[in-house]
Amino acid sequence: MNAEITQWDRFLASFFDLAVMQKYLPNIVDGFLLTCHLAILIVISGLALGLILAVIRAYEFWLTSWLIVVFADVMRALPPLVFILLLYFGLPGVGLNLSGYAATYVTLTLVLAAFSEEIFRAGILATPKGQWEAARSTGLGFGQSLAYVIMPQAIRMTVPPLTNRTIAIAKNTALGTVVGVGEILNQATTGQSFSGNASPLVLGALAYLILFIPVVIFGRWVETRFAWRRT
Amino acid sequence: MSDSPILDVQGLRKSYGKLEVLKGVDLAVRERELVFIIGPSGSGKSTLLRCCNRLEESNGGAVIFDGTDITAKSTNINAVRQKIGMVFQSFNLYPHMSAEGNVALALRKVLKRPKAEALERARAALDRVGLSDKAENYPNQLSGGQQQRVAIARALALEPKMVLFDEPTSALDPELVGSVLEVMRDLRTAGMTMLVVSHEMRFAREAADRVVFMDEGHIVEEGPPEQVFGDPQMPRTRDFVSRIDH
Numbered sequence: 162m163n164a165e166i167t168q169w170d171r172f173l174a175s176f177f178d179l180a181v182m183q184k185y186l187p188n189i190v191d192g193f194l195l196t197c198h199l200a201i202l203i204v205i206s207g208l209a210l211g212l213i214l215a216v217i218r219a220y221e222f223w224l225t226s227w228l229i230v231v232f233a234d235v236m237r238a239l240p241p242l243v244f245i246l247l248l249y250f251g252l253p254g255v256g257l258n259l260s261g262y263a264a265t266y267v268t269l270t271l272v273l274a275a276f277s278e279e280i281f282r283a284g285i286l287a288t289p290k291g292q293w294e295a296a297r298s299t300g301l302g303f304g305q306s307l308a309y310v311i312m313p314q315a316i317r318m319t320v321p322p323l324t325n326r327t328i329a330i331a332k333n334t335a336l337g338t339v340v341g342v343g344e345i346l347n348q349a350t351t352g353q354s355f356s357g358n359a360s361p362l363v364l365g366a367l368a369y370l371i372l373f374i375p376v377v378i379f380g381r382w383v384e385t386r387f388a389w390r391r392t
Numbered sequence: 393m394s395d396s397p398i399l400d401v402q403g404l405r406k407s408y409g410k411l412e413v414l415k416g417v418d419l420a421v422r423e424r425e426l427v428f429i430i431g432p433s434g435s436g437k438s439t440l441l442r443c444c445n446r447l448e449e450s451n452g453g454a455v456i457f458d459g460t461d462i463t464a465k466s467t468n469i470n471a472v473r474q475k476i477g478m479v480f481q482s483f484n485l486y487p488h489m490s491a492e493g494n495v496a497l498a499l500r501k502v503l504k505r506p507k508a509e510a511l512e513r514a515r516a517a518l519d520r521v522g523l524s525d526k527a528e529n530y531p532n533q534l535s536g537g538q539q540q541r542v543a544i545a546r547a548l549a550l551e552p553k554m555v556l557f558d559e560p561t562s563a564l565d566p567e568l569v570g571s572v573l574e575v576m577r578d579l580r581t582a583g584m585t586m587l588v589v590s591h592e593m594r595f596a597r598e599a600a601d602r603v604v605f606m607d608e609g610h611i612v613e614e615g616p617p618e619q620v621f622g623d624p625q626m627p628r629t630r631d632f633v634s635r636i637d638h
Contacts, residue, residue, distance in 0.1 A: 294447055295484035299498035300474035313488045
């Protein structure tokens, strides 16, 4: 009986020590804010770059298409952590010092750009050929047809896969912890090692849930909102 | 009807790889004429139509429209296409735009009309096909026949000199065909030049000025509908007509 209570107390003490939590809460909040704006920056620039690349590729100039394919394949194949470490530890060797924050930002932006380029491209290719023909037959140019007729349909089609991919990559901001970015996980592990207690990690996990559960719900809403009946 | 043709197809050739689809086609369409192209599937009639606004690039010969060879690389094809409307078998309306949005797009982006004027002209075009009350509906809220009439309005809004119809009623339920043919009949009355690929033989008989029979990449026979349907001169025409006309 006594032993059981001790086990339970031990569990509470190591995961939910309120004193420890209170002490490290400000750090986790800092980490939360940093993760937020790092993730937002990555999502905006990654999706924008992916869209630009997909549009460039739609023009089908062999050289640009080839470069984009190589870029997309490499960035999709490489574990993002490898690329972060390459930038962070490799670039100083050529005289370029990148902060851990910048290395994480650049890596995840490029990874999201690579994936979203492929997704946007799939959307462009999935738009019926007749849409191109109708637009071109009224005298719209290639770029105009792409902008006004094809892309609005392609983007609608790609919202569900794009949302999932975006969430997956935004979560990877946690990788920044290995190059000293003070985001949620970094703050949580620091707190854990100073206190010798897992409670800061629990706080960190809660912070991720608070950040990403609304995003996941938003993603589901967007999916239903954009799943409109095609004719 | 003026004598010089508005569309003059000369020795047109088109191949897909080794398959030759058009084997030197000559066809002239005069202003205000309604010309019907008939023939078995695979005879090249849709390809011929699509070469007339360069949706398909030809491999030889010329397509002279209103004095310009549209197959020439130097031709500004976008400018020519404003003057040649096209109506497709599967309508190809833009699903993310309302009926008036579909019609107004090229008015705004090609003719650079201000939004208000473009919408006004779009509504006038929709009125012409009897759909002024559907201007704000999206394609998925319209029947097939209504969608095809919106597509016709989209072509008409640019005030083309000619309209190409690529099997405009083939995707429609039988009871919806009539409304589309009605619009085409009105266009003919208004003097629109039309080149039509279609299987609506009864309509061809009644409305066409000329019927062109194609087979295996050639024009086999052409003439007024009474001749092509009633007294075909060539054995292959006779064979085709005897099979379809019941």
